[in-house]
Amino acid sequence: MSHLLEMRKISKQFNDNPVLNGIDFTADKGQVHAIIGENGAGKSTLMKILAGLFPPDSGDILLEGRPVAIGNPKQAQELGIAIIYQEIHLFQDLNVTENVFMRREPLKNIKWLRLIDWDKAYKETQKVLDELGLSFHSKAIVKSLSIAQQKFLEMIKALSQNAKIMILDEPTAAFSEQEIELLFKVIRDMKKLGVSIIYISHRVEEIQQIADTVTVLRDGAVIESCGVRDIDRNLIVKAMVGKELQDRYPKLKVKIGKEAMRVEGLGYQGMIGNINLDVRKGEILGITGLSGSGRRTLAKVLVGIHEPSEGKIHLNGKAFTRMSPHLARQNGLCYAAGIHNEEGLILNSTITENITLPNLERISSAGFIKSGRELLYAKDLVERLEIKADERDVVTNLSGGNQKKVILAKWLFSGAKILIIEEPTAGIDIVSKIDIYNIMNELVLSGASIIMISSDLGEVMGLSDRIAVMYKGEIRKIFSREEASQERILYYASGGK
Missing domain, CATH: 3.40.50.300 (P-loop containing nucleotide triphosphate hydrolases)
Incomplete structure (x- = not known):
C-alpha cells in the first residue's frame, strides 16, 4: 500500500550552501507525522518545497503513488496541500466567514442576478466551528480573536479547501496549556476525517502526546525516523543535537537586590x-x-x-x-x-x-x-x-x-x-x-x-x-x-x- 505522500531524495542548496541532503519523508492518511530538529536543520525548507514555495534541486514528490510537480503555492493548494505558518496570514479587518470563503464565496440566483449566498457561508462556517468545539462566532472580526483562535481559523480555512495534507509549523508558539489541549482535540478530529498532519515543533513533550511518527533532522539529513512509541525524549533530543542535554532550565542562584x-x-x-x-x-x-x-x-x-x-x-x-x-x-x-x-x-x-x-x-x-x-x-x-x-x-x-x-x-x-x-x-x-x-x-x-x-x-x-x-x-x-x-x-x- 502506497503512502499518501512520499518525498524521495530531496536535495536543496542556497548560495552553494547545502540545506537538504537527499531527504526521504513519508506521510499517511489520518496520521500525525512530526518533524523535529534544531533551527537550521532543514525542516522549514523541506516543507516549503512541499508547499510550492521552493523548487527542489533534485528528488521526487509522489501523492498517492503518482509523481507530481509542485511549481507554486496555488498548485500545492489544488493538490490538497496546506501550510499553516507561525505568522498569521489572515485579513484582520474581515470576519471569520469572509476569511474562510475568500475568493470562493457560494453564489445564489435571484431572478437574473447572481449574488453571494452569505446565509449559506455563515451557516457552513458556524457548523464547522461548533463541530470542532471552538468558542468564537462565524461573524467575529478576526482582529478581535486571540492568536490561538486565529491559528484555528487558518486550519478551518484549509479544511474548507479540502486539504488532504496539513503542515503545522510551530503551531503552539505562545499557546496556553488549555489552547494546546484544544489544538490536540482539533487535530484528532482531523485525523478522523483522514487528513494527514505534518507537525513541525521543537517541543518534544508535545510530539510525544500527539504524533504517531517522528522524523528527526540534523544538518539537512534524516537522523532518525520511527514510531513515537519506539523512541523516548532523551533519544529524540540526542538525535537532534548530537549530544545529551543535562539541564533544560539552567537557573543560577543570584543575590536579589533593591x-x-x-x-x-x-x-x-x-x-x-x-x-x-x-x-x-x-x-x-x-x-x-x-x-x-x-x-x-x-x-x-x-x-x-x-x-x-x-x-x-x-x-x-x-x-x-x-x-x-x-x-x-x-x-x-x-x-x-x-x-x-x-x-x-x-x-x-x-x-x-x-x-x-x-x-x-x-x-x-x-x-x-x-x-x-x-x-x-x-x-x-x-x-x-x-x-x-x-x-x-x-x-x-x-x-x-x-x-x-x-x-x-x-x-x-x-x-x-x-x-x-x-x-x-x-x-x-x-x-x-x-x-x-x-x-x-x-x-x-x-x-x-x-x-x-x-x-x-x-x-x-x-x-x-x-x-x-x-x-x-x-x-x-x-x-x-x-x-x-x-x-x-x-x-x-x-x-x-
Missing part, C-alpha cells in the same frame, strides 16, 4: 486594572496567564506603547503617571517584544543596524554615525551572545534562535536595566532556548532585572524567582519559586480565588 521598579494601581482602558507589582535587581519575575489574560497589554503599558489611564510607575526613585517608549528607555526600561521576531526587528536590515538602532547617540559624533565604532560594538555583542552569523548579515536570513539573540543584543547595547522579555523562546530549538536562558542569567548576574512574560509554564517555573498569575486583566496571585506548581498556577489563571 527594588528596581514598582507599579501601583496601574490600569489601561478597562483592559487591565489594579496592577500592583514590583521587581528587584537581579530578579527574574515571571508573568503568566491564559490567552486574553492581559499579559501582553501590561507589557505595553509598562513601556508606554499604551499610556496608562490610571496608577503610577516608579523608576529610579521617580513616580510616573504617564509613560512613553522614549521615557522608558531613558530610565533603562526596555521591551523585547515578540511572539514573532518581526515585532522586535527590522528584518531587511543588518545585525549591526538592528543592534545599534535603539542608541545611535552611543556611536555618533557631531550627528554622524561612526561606522567603525558601530561595527566594533556589534561584533562584540555577536561574539558574547554567540550569534552564529557575521555582524554584516541581514537579519531575515538568520534562524529564529539567532534572531531572538539579536533582539536581546540591541537592548543590551541600549543599556537596559529592566528588561521585559515576551515569550523569550517561542518557536526556537532546545539548544537555542538554553542559550537564551544563559543570556538571561548573565543579565541578572550583572544586576539587571527581568520581567519574563511567557505561556510556557515549564520555563516560567524553571527560571523565575517569583511568578505573577494574571486573569482578566488583573494579577490574581504572586507565588515564590518554592510555592509554585503547574496545578496552582493554572487554578489562578483559570479564575480561581
